[in-house]
Amino acid sequence: MSELDPPSPETPRQQVIALVDxxxxxxxxxxxxxxxxxxxxxxxxxxxAALKALLDNPPDLAVCDIKMPRMDGLELLQKLREKSALPxxxxxxxxxEPDEALGLAMGADDYITKPFSQRLLVARIRAILRRSELVxxxxxxxxxxxxxxxxxxxxxxxxxxxxxxSWDGQPVSLTVTEFLxxxxxxxxxxxxxxxxxxxxxxxxxxVFVDDRTIDSHIKRLRRKFRSADPQFSGIETLYGAGxxxxxx
Numbered sequence: 001m002s003e004l005d006p007p008s009p010e011t012p013r014q015q016v017i018a019l020v021d022x023x024x025x026x027x028x029x030x031x032x033x034x035x036x037x038x039x040x041x042x043x044x045x046x047x048x049a050a051l052k053a054l055l056d057n058p059p060d061l062a063v064c065d066i067k068m069p070r071m072d073g074l075e076l077l078q079k080l081r082e083k084s085a086l087p088x089x090x091x092x093x094x095x096x097e098p099d100e101a102l103g104l105a106m107g108a109d110d111y112i113t114k115p116f117s118q119r120l121l122v123a124r125i126r127a128i129l130r131r132s133e134l135v136x137x138x139x140x141x142x143x144x145x146x147x148x149x150x151x152x153x154x155x156x157x158x159x160x161x162x163x164x165x166s167w168d169g170q171p172v173s174l175t176v177t178e179f180l181x182x183x184x185x186x187x188x189x190x191x192x193x194x195x196x197x198x199x200x201x202x203x204x205x206x207v208f209v210d211d212r213t214i215d216s217h218i219k220r221l222r223r224k225f226r227s228a229d230p231q232f233s234g235i236e237t238l239y240g241a242g243x244x245x246x247x248x
Contacts, residue, residue, distance in 0.1 A: 014040040015129060016059035020050040020076070021091065022068045030063070033118040039125075047071030051079055054086060060132070061087040061125060066103065074103060081107045085163070085175050087128045091116070104216035109177045111213075131202065132176045153186045154247030156234065170228040177202050178221050181214070185235065185245035194242035218243060 017039045021027050024045060031041040042059060044050035048071040054062055066073035077088055090103045090111040103111060109128050112121060151158040155168045163179060165172045174182065184201035185193055193201075195214045202217075218235060225232040236244050 014038065015061075016040045016042060017125060018050065018054060018059040018062040019043045020045075020047060020062060020068070020073070021065040022046060023065070026065075030118070030121065034122070034125075037122050047073060047076040051076050054080060055083055058084065058086055061089065061128060063089045063091060063121070063125070065091045067093070074106065077103060077106050077108060081173075085173055087132055087176050089121075089124055089128065104213055104220070107175050107178070107220055109175055128176060131180060151183065151186055153189055153245065154234075155229075156186060156245075156247060158183060158186060167225055167228045167232065167234075172224050172228055174221070174224065178217055178224075181217055182221055182235075182245075185243060186247075189245050189247045192238050192242045192244045198243065 015038075017034055019027055019030055019034075019041055020043075021030075022045050027043045027045065031043050034041050042053065044053060045068075047064075047068050050062075050064070051071065064073045064076060068076075071079075073090060077090075080086060080088070087109045088107070090108045091114055092103070092111055093114050110124055112124060149161070151160070157166045158164070158179075160179075160183065163174075163176075165174050165179065165182070180202040181198050184198055198214050202214075218237075222232065222235055225234065234246055236246055238244065
């Protein structure tokens with residue numbers, strides 16, 4: 001494991017952010033900035049070391065560069081998504097837009113273009129962590145009560161409290177963003193949701209994304225459901241208007 005010294009202290013109440021970048025200056029500066037905001041950090045300077053650590057001891061969220069030695073960010077995300085729905089934010093350079101779009105299609109939750117501001121990064125991290133907590137359900141706040149409410153739409157079953165999704169009884173693993181987009185569509189089958197509405201469902205008010213981000217997540221959702229059912233057509237596109245869910 002490639003970790004920079006000094007390590008940040010981690011307490012049970014601190015949310016842990018993993019930083020993966022081969023630029024040690026960025027790792028140090030971002031790590032210090034996040035610690036000042038109350039986060040604990042773990043830092044890795046190459047993708048191969050980071051992958052093992054992210055799977056063996058998952059943080060709450062990972063911020064990952066794309067261009068790295070040994071294993072780049074895209075390969076790291078691909079291998080990570082085989083076993084984990086850990087929220088991931090990509091850091092990309094302006095000349096890496098094709099990689100940026102591919103990263104979203106592969107299951108990244110968000111991306112930030114370099115050079116970036118620490119303030120923006122913290123806002124994006126907090127937004128995704130809030131969404132993650134929403135999807136998992138406020139189990140602790142419920143005390144001893146168990147939430148058994150699920151969303152049943154034809155062959156689709158969604159359990160927000162447990163972040164579980166199945167199609168025809170087959171489990172489908174979704175990221176936080178994908179889950180919230182699908183939930184927004186499934187709550188009102190047949191109703192067209194435009195991109196702005198889906199952005200509102202999946203992102204907080206202080207985070208701004210473009211249309212390509214939503215489109216990439218929709219493509220990823222379809223790909224995942226077609227792995228369970230090659231004939232899946234539950235997410236429909238009305239060109240120029242948006243998307244809808246069909247439970248037929």
